[in-house]
Amino acid sequence: MLLIIGCKQQQYKPERIQAELVPVDINIKSDTTITSFIAPYKLSVDKAMDSVLAYAPNSLTKKDSKFNTAIGNMMADAVFELANPIFKKRTGYPFNAVLLNYGGIRSPLNQGDITTRAAFQLMPFENEVVVVELSGYQMKEMFTYLSHGTAHPISNMQIILNKDGSLQKGTIQGHDIIDNETYFVATSDYLQKGGDNMTFLEKPISILPLDYKIRNLLIDYFKKKDTIAPVRDNRFIKEN
Amino acid sequence: MKRRNFIKQTAAAGSLIGLGGLSMSNLSTSEKKHITILHTNDVHSHIEPFPLNDPKYANQGGVARRLTVINKIRTENPNTLLLDAGDIFQGTPYFNFYGGELEFKLMSMLGYDAATLGNHDFDNGVDGLYAQIPHAKFELLSANYDFTNTIMDGHTKPYRVFIKDGIKIGVFGIGIELDGLVNKRMYKETKYLNPIEITQDITQKLRQEEQCDLVICLSHLGFDYGDKTIISDQILAQKTEGIDLIIGGHTHTFLDKPVIAQNKAGQFVLINQVGWGGINLGRVDFYLDSSKNLEHSSTVFAI
Ligand SMILES: [Zn+2]
Numbered sequence: 001m002l003l004i005i006g007c008k009q010q011q012y013k014p015e016r017i018q019a020e021l022v023p024v025d026i027n028i029k030s031d032t033t034i035t036s037f038i039a040p041y042k043l044s045v046d047k048a049m050d051s052v053l054a055y056a057p058n059s060l061t062k063k064d065s066k067f068n069t070a071i072g073n074m075m076a077d078a079v080f081e082l083a084n085p086i087f088k089k090r091t092g093y094p095f096n097a098v099l100l101n102y103g104g105i106r107s108p109l110n111q112g113d114i115t116t117r118a119a120f121q122l123m124p125f126e127n128e129v130v131v132v133e134l135s136g137y138q139m140k141e142m143f144t145y146l147s148h149g150t151a152h153p154i155s156n157m158q159i160i161l162n163k164d165g166s167l168q169k170g171t172i173q174g175h176d177i178i179d180n181e182t183y184f185v186a187t188s189d190y191l192q193k194g195g196d197n198m199t200f201l202e203k204p205i206s207i208l209p210l211d212y213k214i215r216n217l218l219i220d221y222f223k224k225k226d227t228i229a230p231v232r233d234n235r236f237i238k239e240n
Numbered sequence: 241m242k243r244r245n246f247i248k249q250t251a252a253a254g255s256l257i258g259l260g261g262l263s264m265s266n267l268s269t270s271e272k273k274h275i276t277i278l279h280t281n282d283v284h285s286h287i288e289p290f291p292l293n294d295p296k297y298a299n300q301g302g303v304a305r306r307l308t309v310i311n312k313i314r315t316e317n318p319n320t321l322l323l324d325a326g327d328i329f330q331g332t333p334y335f336n337f338y339g340g341e342l343e344f345k346l347m348s349m350l351g352y353d354a355a356t357l358g359n360h361d362f363d364n365g366v367d368g369l370y371a372q373i374p375h376a377k378f379e380l381l382s383a384n385y386d387f388t389n390t391i392m393d394g395h396t397k398p399y400r401v402f403i404k405d406g407i408k409i410g411v412f413g414i415g416i417e418l419d420g421l422v423n424k425r426m427y428k429e430t431k432y433l434n435p436i437e438i439t440q441d442i443t444q445k446l447r448q449e450e451q452c453d454l455v456i457c458l459s460h461l462g463f464d465y466g467d468k469t470i471i472s473d474q475i476l477a478q479k480t481e482g483i484d485l486i487i488g489g490h491t492h493t494f495l496d497k498p499v500i501a502q503n504k505a506g507q508f509v510l511i512n513q514v515g516w517g518g519i520n521l522g523r524v525d526f527y528l529d530s531s532k533n534l535e536h537s538s539t540v541f542a543i
Contacts, residue, residue, distance in 0.1 A: 012273060012407055012453040012528040014484065019498050019543040021514060022309055022521040023300070026289075030304035031311070034349065038287060038304070041342050045333050120333055126363055128423075193420055 053222035072153030074230035095184035132204035141200035143170030281489030282516035284331030325489035326358030326460035348377035356413030356458035381413030389429035410446030443482030477501035
């Protein structure tokens with residue numbers, strides 16, 4: 001009779017489609033089963049996050065100055081100070097310099113107690129320290145990149161720009177770059193993989209990941225130093 | 241004649257013998273269906289609302305509020321699916337402290353039906369993801385990650401067919417290429433398969449073998465890139481067929497309403513994405529009718 005069912009075509013089709021963006025905001029009451037479920041987790045997270053690591057006499061932001069900033073200098077110097085012993089232990093020699101990125105300074109550091117939470121805000125990502133071995137040519141590419149003027153945090157390097165913004169000189173630990181020399185630069189795995197278009201880091205001569213998260217490094221640095229009061233200096237400047 | 245119509249009408253008519261007296265239009269008028277799809281993407285461990293001092297999203301979002309909204313919609317229409325397009329993990333200390341346990345537990349409490357994996361869901365490695373599996377009472381869908389040689393093997397499915405009010409809804413997951421985004425030490429032997437080829441296979445299967453009425457792709461490819469060589473939701477929509485709705489993620493794109501793209505066969509595909517951090521819940525309502533009734537008409541997009 002009517003059971004001609006063998007056909008495999010679909011049975012229903014949308015005749016009308018409607019869509020709406022539903023904002024989840026202050027006008028919506030929180031479901032209390034959820035808030036009470038979260039409560040114990042929140043309590044222990046807050047407790048850990050509010051633990052005080054160090055003290056900042058002044059507020060620091062990445063917008064404080066051009067070419068180099070106190071907060072960026074602090075981050076790059078922290079990597080130099082804390083990652084270098086680990087690198088040296090593995091290789092027998094220290095790395096030469098540090099390069100981070102301006103965009104990686106994710107929040108200001110406010111005047112007052114520096115808490116674990118502040119370290120999480122400064123570095124919310126899981127990026128880790130890697131040390132790349134670069135040729136003299138790749139170092140020069142780096143200086144050309146940096147000469148665009150963004151205040152990417154550096155340590156143990158100096159860049160001076162001419163009045164017109166062109167590169168006057170770039171040095172590493174006080175020395176000019178020698179073409180057939182190689183240099184060891186600590187950076188983040190994010191940048192090494194081409195983040196922020198730092199393509200000169202993509203094909204290093206060698207690479208050593210240190211299994212050290214930058215956030216953990218900052219936490220260790222804050223614990224080590226009682227007071228965090230970095231300054232802007234002349235590591236990256238433009239001639240007047 | 242369609243089997244489902246036949247069975248339903250017969251049951252309703254009780255002792256009715258034979259169907260000679262019923263015309264086709266009689267059969268179909270009572271057969272309209274309403275399916276609601278709710279979705280999030282890139283929630284990134286934003287369990288609580290954004291802090292009050294957040295420069296952009298102060299006091300927005302929050303899982304507890306999201307449940308209130310979801311419950312209200314479920315009361316209006318019990319035939320609702322709740323889906324997520326990945327990057328569940330990473331973004332607040334809750335992830336750093338509990339490794340995703342709380343995120344999965346809460347999604348289970350909210351009654352999520354399925355989610356796909358984003359790149360950040362690998363931030364604690366395949367092992368870290370595996371460790372949270374017991375807390376997920378929803379499906380993890382991934383059609384183009386081959387986990388065969390990893391600990392995740394057998395813990396995801398390429399797709400799942402949900403049946404709501406007799407409507408078969410096929411949902412499948414598509415992930416982004418991990419190389420370059422995630423450290424290899426994290427994703428280990430996870431293999432990335434071409435999203436377009438996989439989508440062609442899956443949609444074919446969902447439409448033909450599973451006879452799905454609706455097909456939804458949970459994608460973490462990203463909405464659109466200027467570079468046409470990078471596979472995005474736009475590219476996926478254009479180069480495949482058989483998808484009704486792509487729920488996207490990764491690019492944290494705020495769309496006020498779904499974008500309408502055209503697939504390989506010239507049919508319309510909706511692409512939606514609702515930002516990130518649980519600030520919004522996406523809602524798409526499908527009103528369906530027997531395909532017989534719609535043979536000569538086209539879908540109305542009230543969006
Ligand atoms: Zn994301």
